[in-house]
Amino acid sequence: MALPEGAAAHEFRSQCSIARTMEILGDRWTLLIVRDLMWHGKHTFQELQTSAERMPTNQLSQRLKLLVDWGLVDKQVYQERPVRYRYVLTEQGRALEPVLLQIMQWGHKALGGGLYDPKAGRTVAPARNPASVER
Amino acid sequence: MALPEGAAAHEFRSQCSIARTMEILGDRWTLLIVRDLMWHGKHTFQELQTSAERMPTNQLSQRLKLLVDWGLVDKQVYQERPVRYRYVLTEQGRALEPVLLQIMQWGHKALGGGLYDPKAGRTVAPARNPASVER
């Protein structure tokens, strides 16, 4: 099976799995898109951009394109006339769930962020105010 | 116990633990510093900057400052005259190990990166050429 275009063309700067991953996911937005696709039932451009963090639309557009190129996301037409698109995680993309979970755990403990339970589909521990975060 | 300065002053853009974490670790370099401090015995500025990925020294300097501000890294003087510094992970910093491990797993499977075993202190699966990465 062939690589997605974006991936095939790319020369990684190092052998390290972590470095390689950071070349794809190492920015403020990309993992938030993955989070919304994975857990929050957001699948259209509209839904993704009206998400909590209000990412700029040009960034969303670019990131989605990259995620598709890397084979983490699939872009499907779910309606013709007018044509509308739905973004869905591929198997590769879904494989990021343990990464998201670990990051969430850390962000919860260290930064007082909320804790979401994917199985229950709801937040099980609300975020604390940054000012009250203790070490 | 008080928050580290950088953290106390900061207003997160969202409640989400993942979004908060990405505000700190969401760039190409920061996690690589954490990786080197955690697993590869690199603790001085010199050691960190001659690491595989050759990060620019101004970035290294900035990132280290932020990591110290966030309380993930401790900067210690290990030698006076001339004064020399050693960077060490705090407990918060060490708590990132499961995150690193999951990212490594994903980067190995999805991008053909190498697999390092922290307990054994060595690479247990070498990186594959990007061109040969299969899905």
Place this chain on the structure above:
DNA sequence: AACAGTCACTTTCGATTCGAAAGTTGCTAT
């Protein structure tokens, strides 16, 4: 037929950040 609305983007542009290289500081060693 004209006009408002929706979705999915793209364009623009000033501000910020990045990265490569060179420069600085404080000290030791010859």
Place this chain on the structure above:
DNA sequence: ATAGCAACTTTCGAATCGAAAGTGACTGTT
């Protein structure tokens, strides 16, 4: 005096970011 090293800092052009406005294809309403 000169060279060398560690740990940065400065410089500066290039790349990227973010906020806002604009575009195009269509539908639904008057």
